[in-house]
Amino acid sequence: MIMIKKIAQLFMFLCLALAMQSSFARDVSLEKNQIVLTLNHGGDGSAWGLSECSGCHVLRNIHGNAPKIKGIVQQTGYASCAGCHGQNGTTIKRECVLCHNESLLPKKPLMQDVKNHNFKMQEDSILNDKDCLACHYASDMDGDFEPAVDLKDYDLKGALDLPYRNGSEFCLRCHNKNHQQAGYEIQVRFKRDPLVMMAINYEHIDMHGKRLGEGNRTYTGLREAYEYQTTVACSDCHAMHGTHNEKLIVDRSDAGMSLLKDSLRSVPISIDTPGNNYAQLCVTCHDSEEVVEESELQTGNGLSGVHQASGSCVECHVHGMAAQTGL
Ligand code: HEC
Numbered sequence: 001m002i003m004i005k006k007i008a009q010l011f012m013f014l015c016l017a018l019a020m021q022s023s024f025a026r027d028v029s030l031e032k033n034q035i036v037l038t039l040n041h042g043g044d045g046s047a048w049g050l051s052e053c054s055g056c057h058v059l060r061n062i063h064g065n066a067p068k069i070k071g072i073v074q075q076t077g078y079a080s081c082a083g084c085h086g087q088n089g090t091t092i093k094r095e096c097v098l099c100h101n102e103s104l105l106p107k108k109p110l111m112q113d114v115k116n117h118n119f120k121m122q123e124d125s126i127l128n129d130k131d132c133l134a135c136h137y138a139s140d141m142d143g144d145f146e147p148a149v150d151l152k153d154y155d156l157k158g159a160l161d162l163p164y165r166n167g168s169e170f171c172l173r174c175h176n177k178n179h180q181q182a183g184y185e186i187q188v189r190f191k192r193d194p195l196v197m198m199a200i201n202y203e204h205i206d207m208h209g210k211r212l213g214e215g216n217r218t219y220t221g222l223r224e225a226y227e228y229q230t231t232v233a234c235s236d237c238h239a240m241h242g243t244h245n246e247k248l249i250v251d252r253s254d255a256g257m258s259l260l261k262d263s264l265r266s267v268p269i270s271i272d273t274p275g276n277n278y279a280q281l282c283v284t285c286h287d288s289e290e291v292v293e294e295s296e297l298q299t300g301n302g303l304s305g306v307h308q309a310s311g312s313c314v315e316c317h318v319h320g321m322a323a324q325t326g327l
């Protein structure tokens with residue numbers, strides 16, 4: 001009799017353990033792309049609101065299912081927890097630069113230069129944790145960049161709020177005229193300022209946006225794997241994390257140009273933009289099939305294939321320009 005009772009007890013315990021296990025799986029897991037703690041923390045919510053992670057979790061025992069991060073979490077310790085798992089209902093700091101820096105993760109992301117998207121155009125200050133969080137609130141850090149998971153979900157005010165299909169939709173939640181985000185309002189500098197006109201430009205005017213190119217103009221030709229009749233991502237041309245170029249134009253192909261054939265992209269091709277001459281940017285994707293108007297001229301980064309390669313481009317190619325061929 002005692003024996004049966006013991007077995008029943010053991011069985012109950014196993015069930016309970018299993019039930020708890022499955023409830024953990026429900027909340028935090030890579031499979032669900034969800035690693036921020038919720039009110040259920042601890043299985044029944046008993047661990048919500050506590051700030052000393054070390055009190056209950058042993059570094060060595062966690063992250064068996066997350067090989068990409070196990071080592072670096074052991075190295076950086078308990079100061080790292082809230083960066084990924086959120087504040088757990090407390091005010092503990094969420095740190096990012098603790099890991100995302102020159103020595104621990106030098107390429108993820110590339111932050112090699114002083115200009116970046118720090119939300120203050122007048123200032124070239126280094127990105128801090130608060131800036132990271134403004135763009136990546138709940139990244140799952142699985143090594144794959146997925147816009148709908150890894151970029152903060154700013155709502156599209158007054159419209160159906162579907163998940164992002166690409167990174168450009170994220171940019172346009174702020175870079176628009178009528179539905180900017182609280183805390184990130186943008187001052188208009190001049191008429192048709194791209195800072196606020198990009199939503200309209202990208203939707204209706206720009207050749208790199210949704211307006212379809214012809215692919216049969218005088219200087220036609222694109223490098224692999226770019227194609228006509230497609231859109232180009234904002235972050236293919238603009239660096240968020242680091243560049244030396246004005247207007248946050250990428251300064252190396254591997255910081256943008258996401259579709260470029262890897263053997264070229266990873267060289268990387270360097271990009272300078274002196275005096276509104278964007279030849280080195282454009283030539284990284286464009287490569288004129290015909291030799292016309294200096295298109296055989298080397299732009300300075302090893303590549304040739306854009307017309308008028310030595311002059312300024314902005315009378316004819318800027319965002320929001322419907323005449324000529326714009327951008
Ligand atoms: C009082 C003990 C306690 C404290 C303190 C605590 N936890 Fe937990 N935590 C638990 C228990 C119990 C579970 C469920 C069993 C397990 O996975 O270890 C859990 C589960 C988790 C999970 C998986 C949750 C899920 O729903 O899948 C994460 C992630 C986690 N804790 C992170 C943290 C972090 C980060 C801190 C510090 C901010 C912290 N914990 C503080 C007890 C605690």
Ligand code: HEC
Nearest residue numbers: 029030053057062063064065066069077078080081084141
């Ligand atoms: C770089 C991001 C990252 C950091 C930093 C991090 N975690 Fe995690 N953690 C994860 C991911 C991703 C998972 C989900 C793995 C899975 O799918 O099982 C996870 C799962 C967990 C779990 C539940 C599953 C398990 O492996 O036990 C616990 C508990 C946990 N983390 C605690 C912590 C604690 C405590 C810290 C600080 C020492 C911490 N984590 C720091 C990303 C992180």
Ligand code: HEC
Nearest residue numbers: 096097100107108109117127128131132135145167235240
């Ligand atoms: C203005 C928004 C913005 C800010 C601020 C920002 N990021 Fe990003 N981040 C992006 C976008 C968009 C991408 C995807 C395109 C790309 O890789 O540039 C990205 C990509 C990444 C990637 C993946 C890179 C890769 O090559 O796979 C990492 C890692 C990352 N960001 C970390 C950070 C960290 C850490 C910070 C703070 C130091 C930060 N980001 C600040 C917008 C931002």
Ligand code: HEC
Nearest residue numbers: 072073080083095096099132136139140141142143144145
């Ligand atoms: C414990 C170290 C650690 C901390 C703290 C940390 N990360 Fe990461 N993060 C990683 C690692 C490791 C990867 C995966 C890199 C790889 O292998 O591609 C990653 C990947 C990313 C990515 C790329 C998308 C993805 O899913 O892989 C983004 C974005 C990112 N982290 C942002 C942040 C932000 C924002 C913070 C602070 C809130 C932060 N990280 C804190 C270690 C960390």
Ligand code: HEC
Nearest residue numbers: 119120121122170171174181184186187234235238247248
């Ligand atoms: C949360 C809102 C927000 C998001 C999301 C956002 N931006 Fe911005 N962006 C701003 C603000 C605010 C400024 C600075 C305006 C100022 O200082 O007057 C800015 C400035 C810029 C600038 C000018 C920077 C300079 O130094 O010349 C560019 C280019 C830019 N953003 C591109 C992008 C791109 C591309 C994305 C998406 C990958 C993006 N932004 C996402 C709010 C945002």
Ligand code: HEC
Nearest residue numbers: 207212213214215226227228229230236278282285317325
């Ligand atoms: C990241 C790759 C990339 C970069 C950099 C780039 N382009 Fe493009 N460009 C494309 C792609 C792809 C298309 C085709 C878009 C379409 O057909 O809808 C295109 C189309 C165009 C068109 C329209 C062609 C047509 O047939 O109608 C013009 C004009 C143009 N680009 C000019 C420029 C200029 C000027 C620059 C430099 C300031 C530049 N591009 C930089 C990829 C790029």
Ligand code: HEC
Nearest residue numbers: 217218219220221278279282286306308309312313316325
């Ligand atoms: C005087 C105006 C003017 C200037 C200056 C100018 N362009 Fe153009 N560009 C054009 C026109 C017009 C076209 C489209 C030609 C057509 O319709 O056949 C074009 C097309 C292009 C294309 C698209 C090729 C394709 O895929 O069809 C690229 C790339 C380009 N220009 C790069 C540049 C660069 C780089 C500069 C500066 C170094 C520059 N342009 C300066 C007028 C100009």
Ligand code: HEC
Nearest residue numbers: 168171175194195198202208232233234237247278318319
């Ligand atoms: C093909 C490359 C390319 C793409 C794609 C692209 N841009 Fe640009 N962007 C440029 C160039 C070149 C300039 C400088 C000329 C100008 O001001 O129009 C610029 C300028 C800007 C500026 C003005 C910055 C300043 O300091 O004055 C903003 C804001 C901007 N872009 C945002 C965006 C956003 C948001 C997207 C996506 C919706 C985007 N761009 C897509 C190349 C690109």
